[in-house]
Amino acid sequence: SGGAVMTDPALLAGTTLCMTAFWQALNTPGRAGRLWGYAFFAGLAIGLLAKGPVAVVLTSLPIGLWVLLQRRWLEVWQRLPWLGGLILTVCLSVPWYILAEYKTPGFLDYFLVGEHWKRFTVPGWKGDLYGNAHVRPKGTIWLYGLACSLPWSLVLLTWLPRKEFRSGLFKRLDSGDGWILYLMLWAVAPMLFFTLAGNILWSYVLPGLPALALLTAELMIIGSKFLGKPLAAFKTLRWGGTVILLIFTVSLGWIAMGYGPAERSQMRLIAAYRDRCTHSQEPGNLIYLFKRPFSAEFYSRGEALLAHNLSETETYLNHNALDCLAVPIKHMDRLPKALTHRFNTVCQAGQYYLLVEKG
16 A cells, blocks of 8 residues: 555554554653653644544544543543644644645535545545545445455454453453453444445555554464463464465566556556657657546646547647557547557557557
8 A cells, every 4th residue: 555646554654643642642651641642633633634534533433432431531531632732733734724725726625525425425426536436335344354454354253263262352351451442443443434435445444454463463362372372373473474475475476567556557658658758859748548547647747638539639639749649458449540540559558558649
């Protein structure tokens, strides 16, 4: 996810800081605990800047449930700097929202109502300007969570039926600090929140993965202790780590060969277009026919044009320069001969051909 052009890793940084700082603020005495409290509100600001109010929901949901079950309202009220912290969050995040609305009027309505309400409540919502709606059956987020946490989710499903393991888990849950419960609520919060969402992506489970990593370690300790196998945790870790390493190696090789995410990226096509421009005395426009991926907008820095149909293509052609066309391979047969005779196919990049106008 860190290598993809999306805001989810930044949201993950903000929510992880929030959840970590909250726990530390409650359990660290003195001035250090106070600083952790301010770090909690700084994390909220990071999440608000990265992805919006959903960051507040993904942190307040597990924290609120945990405080309710643990009955620690008074302690939370006393330990966190609520007034100063909220002022810090507002000062760090609100000015950006104001400037964004000033620069692009209608931003707040699109971002707050569209992205944070219609996206999840309106199936197949068509208002997304920077992505695509992904309609899935309600509850699919749990399958995404299961897949994104492999192989550790399989380990948990294997151990849960064992009575000794469940007994040890319940004993740990009954301990006074509430640590295991905190991790469990943190890990499942994204799945709980997005269970009824109409449009979801697998990346929505990311905010719960740090908690799952810590929870996995705790469950390994419980498993080794109550299953009577001292080396069980190490063996499970070694097995799981080996599986992850193999999957990562195969996936990396697959992507390096140009498949998967690399196949959808427009980086190579844009690079080929730039190379043609440097060797041309009269570089022309880069025109995407029928569809322009968001990747093309990113790598071309907004210079790539979009022609929705063939007649619109003619309006973009610069007759004093050598233009380039980016055409989906599956739509090449839609081009009339009068147009193809004017262009040479110079390369294929993923699912697109790059055509250059003849001199």
